[in-house]
Amino acid sequence: MLRVRRFEERCVELYSAALIRGFMHLYIGEEAVAVGAMDAVGPEDAVVSTYREHGHALVRGVSARAVMAEMFGRVEGCSRGHGGSMHLFDTATRFYGGNAIVAGGLPVAVGLALADRLAGQDRVTACFFGEGAVAEGAFHESMNLAALWHLPVVFLCENNLYAMGTALRRSESQTDLTVKAASYAMPAWAVDGMDVLACRAAARRAVGLVRAGAGPCFVEFRTYRFRAHSMYDPELYRSKEEVERWKTRDPLETFARRLGDAGLIGPAERERLEAEVAAEIDDAVAFAEAGTLEPVEDLTRQVYRRAVP
Ligand SMILES: Cc1ncc(C[n+]2csc(CCOP(=O)(O)OP(=O)(O)O)c2C)c(N)n1
Ligand SMILES: [Mg+2]
Numbered sequence: 001m002l003r004v005r006r007f008e009e010r011c012v013e014l015y016s017a018a019l020i021r022g023f024m025h026l027y028i029g030e031e032a033v034a035v036g037a038m039d040a041v042g043p044e045d046a047v048v049s050t051y052r053e054h055g056h057a058l059v060r061g062v063s064a065r066a067v068m069a070e071m072f073g074r075v076e077g078c079s080r081g082h083g084g085s086m087h088l089f090d091t092a093t094r095f096y097g098g099n100a101i102v103a104g105g106l107p108v109a110v111g112l113a114l115a116d117r118l119a120g121q122d123r124v125t126a127c128f129f130g131e132g133a134v135a136e137g138a139f140h141e142s143m144n145l146a147a148l149w150h151l152p153v154v155f156l157c158e159n160n161l162y163a164m165g166t167a168l169r170r171s172e173s174q175t176d177l178t179v180k181a182a183s184y185a186m187p188a189w190a191v192d193g194m195d196v197l198a199c200r201a202a203a204r205r206a207v208g209l210v211r212a213g214a215g216p217c218f219v220e221f222r223t224y225r226f227r228a229h230s231m232y233d234p235e236l237y238r239s240k241e242e243v244e245r246w247k248t249r250d251p252l253e254t255f256a257r258r259l260g261d262a263g264l265i266g267p268a269e270r271e272r273l274e275a276e277v278a279a280e281i282d283d284a285v286a287f288a289e290a291g292t293l294e295p296v297e298d299l300t301r302q303v304y305r306r307a308v309p
Pocket of ligand 1: 052100101102103129130131132133158160162163164229
């Protein structure tokens with residue numbers, strides 16, 4: 001969690017210095033979900049995420065160098081600099097994005113799980129998405145097919161209460177997302193997304209069920225983003241008090257306190273971890289800065305068009 005938090009804080013500085021450009025969505029405040037949930041998936045499994053995916057990529061094992069170089073638009077980035085912040089991909093870790101389209105990852109996850117089934121592979125696909133996805137048709141089609149075909153997908157919904165500036169309660173008649181999921185005949189439950197151990201336990205239970213052949217499973221993580229939707233929004237849709245209230249439940253600091261109280265990680269060890277993380281990020285930034293810009297001839301590579309007869 002510390003690594004993800006500090007990585008993104010550095011990204012903010014780099015964005016202000018115009019070294020990172022384009023859209024950038026921060027995960028700050030939600031780290032317990034990626035860290036807790038990813039612990040339940042193995043290297044053979046697949047992971048699908050959204051445009052708020054820096055944390056998922058890092059926790060999955062995409063190197064800080066490859067992620068930072070991608071943010072800088074360098075060829076050494078995990079998507080050859082073609083993707084940037086919203087499109088981190090890495091086949092080596094079976095990290096299938098990074099998806100700018102709300103709910104766009106769900107059909108991809110169902111397809112991956114179907115491919116695994118057809119290939120006789122005993123693997124699970126973990127699919128992260130925001131609660132805004134439940135308003136999309138792709139969410140319902142994906143949930144239905146996954147359940148109908150008993151596909152090994154773990155649907156991991158990060159409910160941070162807002163989809164850009166739209167509060168869930170202003171856009172959905174049913175705000176209990178587990179009820180929506182359960183209507184597709186799959187096990188579904190909610191968990192405190194600010195508690196990393198609770199997130200891990202919930203994800204382990206879900207992945208366990210899916211791996212045992214029970215079909216798909218849905219977990220709603222109740223969490224909160226501490227920053228604007230993207231790099232800037234006027235935040236007129238929520239009060240400062242609400243943000244401050246959630247910040248008292250900061251998953252990183254509450255867990256650090258818990259570790260301190262248990263005598264596991266004290267101030268000296270925290271300092272050592274901070275230094276270790278800072279060194280890794282410094283190295284990633286240096287790597288990205290020294291990276292190569294894509295040659296102009298390559299710009300239209302992987303851009304497809306229909307041939308005109
Ligand atoms: C299909 C589609 N519609 C609209 C948008 C514009 N858009 C970008 S992010 C976003 C909000 C999504 O919110 P949520 O799924 O809750 O994820 P969060 O940003 O809270 O992590 C919207 C509507 C989009 N990217 N794709
Ligand atoms: Mg949201």
